[in-house]
Amino acid sequence: MKKSEATRLNILQKAFELIYVKGYKTTSVDEIIATTQVTKGAFYYHFKTKDEMGLAIINELLKTNFRSTFIEPLENTDHPLESIYQLVYGILMENELLKVEYGCPTSNLTQEMAPWHMDFTRALNELAERWENAMITCIENGKKKGSIKEHVDAKEIAVFVMSGYWGVRNLGKLENSKSVYLIYLKGLKNYFNSLE
Numbered sequence: 001m002k003k004s005e006a007t008r009l010n011i012l013q014k015a016f017e018l019i020y021v022k023g024y025k026t027t028s029v030d031e032i033i034a035t036t037q038v039t040k041g042a043f044y045y046h047f048k049t050k051d052e053m054g055l056a057i058i059n060e061l062l063k064t065n066f067r068s069t070f071i072e073p074l075e076n077t078d079h080p081l082e083s084i085y086q087l088v089y090g091i092l093m094e095n096e097l098l099k100v101e102y103g104c105p106t107s108n109l110t111q112e113m114a115p116w117h118m119d120f121t122r123a124l125n126e127l128a129e130r131w132e133n134a135m136i137t138c139i140e141n142g143k144k145k146g147s148i149k150e151h152v153d154a155k156e157i158a159v160f161v162m163s164g165y166w167g168v169r170n171l172g173k174l175e176n177s178k179s180v181y182l183i184y185l186k187g188l189k190n191y192f193n194s195l196e
Helices: 003-022 029-036 040-046 050-074 080-094 105-113 118-145 154-175 179-195
Strands: none
Touching (some): 050 080, 050 118, 080 118, 105 118
16 A cells, blocks of 8 residues: 555544544544644645545445445345344444444434535435345345245335434434343344244
8 A cells, every 4th residue: 555545544544533433523624634643735635625535434434344244244145134133233232343322423424414415415325225225135035035924025124124223323322321222132133033
């Protein structure tokens, strides 16, 4: 990796960490510069604006991690509902990068930026659609193999899982506790059991 590429990646990673903790709007470019220890000129060499950097965080950091965390576990599985459940369980209960007190970075950016910035809306919607489509494909494959009832609406399940995940992340932030995650996971497991 070239020095300029390493500098850009460092800016994105440190900015992401600050934004995850403080929020996008309340994190200033000056704070990012101080944390990364780059010059203002170096920051603006890589990003013309803070919003350009924010979009790069989504497109260059989140999308890559999102694929490995939210999509790949659902590919080529013989037990789709169990795979979806284990994915959500792992993200909520075992993922050390996502802190209960800060919620879900994608959900946070969606709440903070989607109503005001169409480029953010498009980029974040693409992430959500990828997860939704991965779950739909996984569930449809399960229906074909007979592990899920034929009448089940795959999109309905995907939207239910996603909205529950993002909602419980916000409840976790409010309570600063994973105990609410366990309640959601129990309900999710019971719901999935009714579909098999």
